[in-house]
Every structure is written in structure tokens, then in C-alpha cells.
Amino acid sequence: MKYHIVTYGCQMNLHESEKIAGILKEKGYDAPSSLEEADIIVFNTCCIRENAENHAFGNIGALKKLKREKKGLLIAVGGCMVQEEGKAKLLKAKFPFIDILFGTHNLPELGALIEKKRTQKKAVVALSEERGETEDGIFPVRTSYPNAWVNIMYGCNNFCSYCIVPYVRGRERSRDREEILAEVRSLVRDGYREITLLGQNVDSYRGGDGTTFPQLLDAVASIEGNFRVRFMTSHPKDFSEELVAVMKRHAKICRHLHLPVQAGNNRILRLMNRRYTREKYLEDLAILRREIPDCEVTTDLIVAFPTETEEEFQETLSLVEEADFASAFTFIFSPRTGTKAAQMEGRISEDVAKDRITRLVALVNSKTREKSARYLGKRTEILCEDYDEKKGMYLGRDQYGRMGYFRCERNPIGEFVTLKITDANGISLYGEEADGPA
Numbered sequence: 001m002k003y004h005i006v007t008y009g010c011q012m013n014l015h016e017s018e019k020i021a022g023i024l025k026e027k028g029y030d031a032p033s034s035l036e037e038a039d040i041i042v043f044n045t046c047c048i049r050e051n052a053e054n055h056a057f058g059n060i061g062a063l064k065k066l067k068r069e070k071k072g073l074l075i076a077v078g079g080c081m082v083q084e085e086g087k088a089k090l091l092k093a094k095f096p097f098i099d100i101l102f103g104t105h106n107l108p109e110l111g112a113l114i115e116k117k118r119t120q121k122k123a124v125v126a127l128s129e130e131r132g133e134t135e136d137g138i139f140p141v142r143t144s145y146p147n148a149w150v151n152i153m154y155g156c157n158n159f160c161s162y163c164i165v166p167y168v169r170g171r172e173r174s175r176d177r178e179e180i181l182a183e184v185r186s187l188v189r190d191g192y193r194e195i196t197l198l199g200q201n202v203d204s205y206r207g208g209d210g211t212t213f214p215q216l217l218d219a220v221a222s223i224e225g226n227f228r229v230r231f232m233t234s235h236p237k238d239f240s241e242e243l244v245a246v247m248k249r250h251a252k253i254c255r256h257l258h259l260p261v262q263a264g265n266n267r268i269l270r271l272m273n274r275r276y277t278r279e280k281y282l283e284d285l286a287i288l289r290r291e292i293p294d295c296e297v298t299t300d301l302i303v304a305f306p307t308e309t310e311e312e313f314q315e316t317l318s319l320v321e322e323a324d325f326a327s328a329f330t331f332i333f334s335p336r337t338g339t340k341a342a343q344m345e346g347r348i349s350e351d352v353a354k355d356r357i358t359r360l361v362a363l364v365n366s367k368t369r370e371k372s373a374r375y376l377g378k379r380t381e382i383l384c385e386d387y388d389e390k391k392g393m394y395l396g397r398d399q400y401g402r403m404g405y406f407r408c409e410r411n412p413i414g415e416f417v418t419l420k421i422t423d424a425n426g427i428s429l430y431g432e433e434a435d436g437p438a
């Protein structure tokens, strides 16, 4: 039997879709397929911003016809949007053809829910408030070779005032240190070349034995083998010199830190409940760059938070200049029901928000291009991860997170390849394979 999974949202969700595929495989759905050919279609949803939800609503709605025409087709919808207050009910009312609705905490039960659906006509709904400690027994079907995602923790306790994640992913829970290390060891043995440790806020990791995140990272990077390590996401309030020291100690850890700053003005940062200042953020970057001069930093930025003035927005622009980010994800504030910020007065009009994001994106892109241009004529080592049919080229990322394309006669996917950069087109690099180290 065939399956099709549609995933929205962050890397956490991409990895959870791999776990969903693992559960489906156990249930006899063992071949991924197109939407039309599938015997079960699973939507793994996101609700971080309104447009993420609108996409899912549109695409689920479009299945009505297929469901009517294809006898036996199962449609399951899970993930963050389903966990959101009132949304499961709304989905059920709007799309009565959905067979299974499962919240973020119910993912491990999906197999049992499929069984249950076989015995009852009406939709099966599973919405718990909490998830168990770990997920032993789920074997993800990994889809991102040579990269592998490894959860180190779930949930978030930070309650940034704009963010829905703490409501839909629940409280922080860390996985056991030994369990994580065993998973990484086995992935490395299986030939995975890049391990990304995942958590909404990795710095909050606390193993049962008291292990901190820097200690865990140190242990992961000490595992023998030819692989590199990434981690995300870090929270600036938890930045520590200990983390920098561990990064510096291990060549296996990529010289890249994703450190979402969100805004450049202290009043807005306070309203966001981020618990650091612009000055503290820049000081921490200075420490990082003093210790690891080539470390690249990327970030997330939100414009048009309630009451943000033009002057305050300009502080986000000036921060982008000062912080020298390699790239940034940029978002317009999206009010999420149930969060503090959604109740704040002083919403910014759509026109102003669009104007701000346009200016911010232009600045971020020009900085990214500037950085790309510095690569010209230089060498960098990428981990080849895929083939781009349209370009007729292989591609991969260097440790700094920059994408490089190149032509190659053999199939080098899974190899570390040194490129000599011959062209830098905006965010991407183009090069030729070169001998020797980068």
C-alpha cells in the first residue's frame, strides 16, 4: 500500500513526518507515492503564522473529490494546527471527509488510530495535552540522506509573546543523553554525514543525569567517524561561552550558529518577552567571533510587531548591518489566537508591514550577496546532498550553511567535496571540484 505525506513548518515537523512514515510502514503502507496514487494521505500541519494555516486548509479542501472517487482512501491530519485550541473541531466541521485527526502529542499513536478507523465509520480524533517522555519504538524512514535529524528535546517553555509553539508543543521535555548518543552512533555507522540536533530551544536541554546542552554537544562531536554536527535552534538569552568553547574545540561542529534575534529595538524585544537586549546580543556575537573568527551567524526577524514605530523598525535594519548576518529569515508579525501579542493594541497596518518587510528583505539580500561575492576564487568544502535536475548539477552546503552547485561525472551524494568557487549568484555558489582540502 502506498502513502503520501504533506509537511508544513519547521525541521521538527520534517523529522516528525519521517516518524509518521515509520509508523505507516509498520502498518503496511510501505511505498511513498504521488497524492493521487496514495492509499493514505497524511497532512503534518504548522500554525506558526496565518499563511501556514491557509495553505493547509486550501490543500486539505482540495482532497474532497479524490476522497469521493477513491474507495478506501484514508485521510489523516496531524501536527501543530490540529493541536491548536478549537482547530480540530473546525477542521472536522469544514472537512467531514477527514478520517483521522491527531494532535502533536498523539503522533506515536497513529498506528492504533488507523486500526481504530477500520472499525468505526466516524472520524477518529486523538488530542492529548501531553506527550510521553520519549518515543522509543518509532523507526523513522529518513528522507534526507546524507543529513539526519535527531531530536534532543521537545516543546518550549519560553512563551515569546507572539509565538504559538509553547501552546501546541507543550512543555519542554529532554531526551535521555545515552539514547541520543546511541542514535547518533548508529546513524554515523549507517553512513550519515551530517547530524542536526533539533529542539525548539536546544540550550534548555537537560538530560536526566543533569547533562547540559554544551556537554551533550561535546559528547556528540566526540563520536568517531566522518561526519559533521549542526544544531538548532539556540536562544540568545541562553548564549554561553561554554557553548562557544565546545564549538571551538571540535572541527566536526559546523561554524554556523542560527541565533534568532527577532528585532533590533529593546522596547520591542521586551514586549516580545525575549529576555535579552540588542547590546547583549551584539556583545555575544563579538565573543563568538573573537573565539571563532570564521563562524557565520544567521537569524530570524519579525517586522511590524504591535506598536513598532518606524524608528524602532530602523533599529532592526541597523542591527542587520552591525551583526553581519550571513542570511536571515524574515517574517511579518502574524497574530496567533491565545498568545499575548495577539491581544496587544497597536496593530500595524498591512501597508506599513509590507513596506517594512520589503525594505528589510532588500537589505538582508544585499548583505547575503556581499558575503557570497567574497567566496569568488576561494575554496569551500560542501557535503553533497542532492542533484538538481533543472540545473543539471549536484548541490550541497558548506559548514557555514552556504549552498554550492557543481557538475560531476560520478554520483557524489554523501561525499565531502572541495569546490573552487567560480561564480556567486546571490545566495548560491557555483564551482568546480578541486583536489585537496578546502
Ligand code: SAH
Binding pocket: 048, 049, 162, 163, 164, 165, 199, 200, 201, 233, 235, 260, 262, 300, 301, 302, 331, 332, 333, 334, 335, 336
Ligand atoms: N524555536 C525557534 C523557532 C520558532 S518559529 C526559535 O525560538 O527561534 C521560527 C520563527 O518564526 C521565529 O524565530 C520567529 O521569527 C517566527 N515567528 C514565530 N511566531 C511568529 C508570529 N506569530 N508571527 C511572525 N513570525 C513568527
Ligand code: SF4
Binding pocket: 156, 157, 158, 159, 160, 163, 164, 165, 166, 200, 201, 235
Ligand atoms: Fe516560540 Fe520563543 Fe519558544 Fe522559539 S523560544 S518556539 S520563538 S516561544
Ligand code: F3S
Binding pocket: 008, 009, 010, 011, 012, 013, 045, 046, 047, 048, 080, 081, 165, 168, 169
Ligand atoms: Fe510550525 Fe509547529 Fe514547527 S507551529 S514552525 S510546525 S513547531
